[in-house]
Amino acid sequence: MGRAERPERLVRDSVYRPGTWFESANYAVEGVITAVRSERHLRVHLVIGVAVIIASLYLQVTLQDFLILAIAMMLVLFAELMNTALEVVVDLVTLERDPLAKMAKDISAGAVLVTASLAVIMGYITFAPYLRNCFQMTIANIQVADEHLSIAALLLTIVAVIFWKVKSGRGRPLRGGLPSGHTAVAACIWAAVTLITESPLLSILVAALAVMVGLSRITLGIHTRLEVLLGAAVGGLVTLILFQMLG
Numbered sequence: 127m128g129r130a131e132r133p134e135r136l137v138r139d140s141v142y143r144p145g146t147w148f149e150s151a152n153y154a155v156e157g158v159i160t161a162v163r164s165e166r167h168l169r170v171h172l173v174i175g176v177a178v179i180i181a182s183l184y185l186q187v188t189l190q191d192f193l194i195l196a197i198a199m200m201l202v203l204f205a206e207l208m209n210t211a212l213e214v215v216v217d218l219v220t221l222e223r224d225p226l227a228k229m230a231k232d233i234s235a236g237a238v239l240v241t242a243s244l245a246v247i248m249g250y251i252t253f254a255p256y257l258r259n260c261f262q263m264t265i266a267n268i269q270v271a272d273e274h275l276s277i278a279a280l281l282l283t284i285v286a287v288i289f290w291k292v293k294s295g296r297g298r299p300l301r302g303g304l305p306s307g308h309t310a311v312a313a314c315i316w317a318a319v320t321l322i323t324e325s326p327l328l329s330i331l332v333a334a335l336a337v338m339v340g341l342s343r344i345t346l347g348i349h350t351r352l353e354v355l356l357g358a359a360v361g362g363l364v365t366l367i368l369f370q371m372l373g
Contacts, residue, residue: 161210167238168206175199178249185256194252198245205241209234261326276318279365283314286360306349306357312336313361321369 162168178199182192212234216227287307294304316336320329340358343349349357 158207161207165206165210168203168210171199171202171206171242175203181253185253185260187252187256191252194248198248201241202238202245205238209238258326261324261329275369276315276322276365279318279368280311280314282368283310283361283364286310286364287357290360303349304353304356305360306340306343306354308343309336309340309349309354309357310361312339313358314365315361317362317365318369321365 162172178195182195187195213231216230220227284307287305287310290305291303291307313336316329316332319332323329336358340354343354344351
């Protein structure tokens with residue numbers, strides 16, 4: 127039996143074993159393409175990588191800093207490819223709900239998460255000085271006013287939301303309808319904090335809270351994505367225009 131199986135194995139290996147370096151590179155490229163086609167997360171990482179490259183060009187990142195970004199991006203892609211390969215091997219071994227198979231997939235996914243977290247830290251440290259300069263230059267072009275304008279912007283945002291809901295006939299003043307009032311108020315607060323404090327870190331933290339407010343309205347089924355986006359646009363634009371006009 128062993129002798130009968132050996133020629134078949136040799137034939138199988140000869141089919142998948144590349145004969146030249148060019149064939150090896152071709153198989154490698156095919157592997158990447160196959161993984162991109164089959165894995166949505168890998169496509170997301172590629173899109174983020176393209177965005178990082180465009181941002182680095184716009185911010186005129188130095189070659190040394192770009193090298194750090196490139197290493198971070200490649201580490202994430204490498205971890206995602208290894209995760210995909212391991213999942214394929216596990217599925218090849220068994221398609222049943224095996225606890226060990228689940229453990230293997232979970233651990234490989236955890237490796238991707240750890241690598242992505244490292245990439246985020248590396249990206250933040252690298253981009254921070256460039257983003258700080260860009261942020262300060264942008265804010266410098268907007269006249270920053272006193273705190274009382276924040277209250278005025280908040281009231282105008284609420285009035286604009288209620289007026290829009292009355293015109294559209296959808297939802298109640300504090301629940302549902304077009305646009306999302308909660309998201310509009312959150313965006314208004316974010317814009318006011320950004321314009322008054324001129325702090326990039328504080329702006330990012332408040333923006334994260336505003337995003338969570340919008341996501342919570344979508345998750346609870348109170349608003350659609352369009353209603354949340356329009357609410358954010360109303361709150362941000364009203365505040366920005368008011369500070370620009372009266373600042």
